[in-house]
Amino acid sequence: MESTGVDSRTVARLRERLTSEFGPSDERVLLVRCPGRTEIAGNHTDHEGGHVIAGAIDRYVTGLFRSNGTKTINLLSEGYDLVSVSLDVLEPVAEEHGTTKALVRGMAALLARKGLVPAGFDCVLTSDVPVGSGLSSSAAFEVELARGMDALWSGGDLPREDLALMAQADEREFFGKPCGLMDQASVALGGIQHMSFADPAALVASPIDFDFAASGYAIVLVAVGAGHENLIDEYAAIPREMQDVARLFGRTRLCDVSESDVTRDVSRVREECGDRALLRALHFFREERLVEERAARLGEGDVEGFLRLERLSGASSAMYLQNVSTWGREQDAMVALGLADEILLERGAVRIHGGGFGGTIQAFVPLDMVDGFVSGMDAAFGRGASGVYNIDHEGVSALWL
Numbered sequence: 001m002e003s004t005g006v007d008s009r010t011v012a013r014l015r016e017r018l019t020s021e022f023g024p025s026d027e028r029v030l031l032v033r034c035p036g037r038t039e040i041a042g043n044h045t046d047h048e049g050g051h052v053i054a055g056a057i058d059r060y061v062t063g064l065f066r067s068n069g070t071k072t073i074n075l076l077s078e079g080y081d082l083v084s085v086s087l088d089v090l091e092p093v094a095e096e097h098g099t100t101k102a103l104v105r106g107m108a109a110l111l112a113r114k115g116l117v118p119a120g121f122d123c124v125l126t127s128d129v130p131v132g133s134g135l136s137s138s139a140a141f142e143v144e145l146a147r148g149m150d151a152l153w154s155g156g157d158l159p160r161e162d163l164a165l166m167a168q169a170d171e172r173e174f175f176g177k178p179c180g181l182m183d184q185a186s187v188a189l190g191g192i193q194h195m196s197f198a199d200p201a202a203l204v205a206s207p208i209d210f211d212f213a214a215s216g217y218a219i220v221l222v223a224v225g226a227g228h229e230n231l232i233d234e235y236a237a238i239p240r241e242m243q244d245v246a247r248l249f250g251r252t253r254l255c256d257v258s259e260s261d262v263t264r265d266v267s268r269v270r271e272e273c274g275d276r277a278l279l280r281a282l283h284f285f286r287e288e289r290l291v292e293e294r295a296a297r298l299g300e301g302d303v304e305g306f307l308r309l310e311r312l313s314g315a316s317s318a319m320y321l322q323n324v325s326t327w328g329r330e331q332d333a334m335v336a337l338g339l340a341d342e343i344l345l346e347r348g349a350v351r352i353h354g355g356g357f358g359g360t361i362q363a364f365v366p367l368d369m370v371d372g373f374v375s376g377m378d379a380a381f382g383r384g385a386s387g388v389y390n391i392d393h394e395g396v397s398a399l400w401l
Contacts, residue, residue: 018122021122022068028066029065030400031398031399035056036061038353041291041295043321046197047197048255054183056190056191061144065123067120069119092173092176103171116150121148130387146396167188188395190392191392192391218365218366219362219388219391220365220373224385235355241280245273248268249262279320279321294313314349314352318334325357339376343369343373344373348369
């Protein structure tokens with residue numbers, strides 16, 4: 001089994017909760033921890049078969065798992081109601097779509113397809129991965145389940161790549177949400193990973209050995225307070241419009257379209273797909289080049305070169321991808337980017353993070369400016385809006401206690 005870095009107080013609190021909720025037991029207890037993730041490079045490139053750089057971060061879903069001798073899984077996460085799932089049914093249940101029950105049932109079913117024999121267990125979970133912040137709390141939960149069930153039922157021998165692929169399948173087939181593989185792969189593998197999604201059925205990832213803190217910078221994410229609940233159409237429009245351009249050239253994703261074909265036929269693209277779709281396609285091609293260049297800079301240890309390219313990427317997201325804010329009276333993320341630029345005084349880099357349209361912005365802040373940056377951003381967006389993150393190099397891990 002892998003090691004974990006969970007502090008003893010968290011383990012003790014979870015042990016007490018496990019006993020108080022489900023009673024004492026002589027069964028061994030399994031500790032599982034899975035990190036969240038941050039997108040370092042590749043804004044809206046994954047769904048078009050492009051490249052990304054993602055990093056696991058030091059915020060975690062942490063849980064204790066204990067066999068209970070039944071055919072029922074009982075899961076209790078801090079702040080949520082008890083979820084109980086019978087293992088008598090291992091097929092998608094329509095009324096469970098979009099629920100935790102769906103993910104639990106789905107992961108058990110996917111492991112059964114690999115030949116494992118599902119059995120009941122009790123589980124208590126806690127998490128400090130902020131929900132709704134673009135840090136992949138859902139993927140961390142899915143991979144946490146995958147590692148825990150695999151360890152309980154077969155000893156935990158499945159490769160991390162398989163855990164990520166099963167987590168993706170779980171979200172698609174049982175939860176009912178189309179998703180890529182970046183989030184699940186990042187939290188399963190740990191560290192900084194350079195990934196390609198040209199083959200949607202395969203996980204192609206290469207680790208990048210780089211330490212931002214040792215290079216003089218901190219990763220800071222700022223929650224800008226904008227809600228996403230009314231922006232579903234804005235999110236959905238990005239892949240739809242990119243794929244409209246791809247279809248114009250007889251393809252389904254932009255990774256299979258030549259940039260030169262698009263730029264040679266700008267008039268037709270504008271007429272049939274619209275100007276915004278054209279600009280978003282141009283962002284994809286630009287961002288693809290920038291991802292590869294940033295991977296090279298990080299591999300060479302050239303943090304200043306990386307930051308220069310990161311600023312270009314942020315500008316592309318704002319001008320061409322247009323996913324920072326909707327154009328109206330309230331533009332939380334654009335305000336956050338403007339304020340961050342003023343505080344940084346042309347040092348470091350700042351960009352929209354993840355899907356965009358509010359949520360969070362990401363900044364690479366010189367270590368000597370971190371306190372002032374956090375103070376300034378929190379003054380504008382509320383105490384605790386800013387978080388300083390380190391790269392987690394372990395990924396999902398499990399340990400018998």
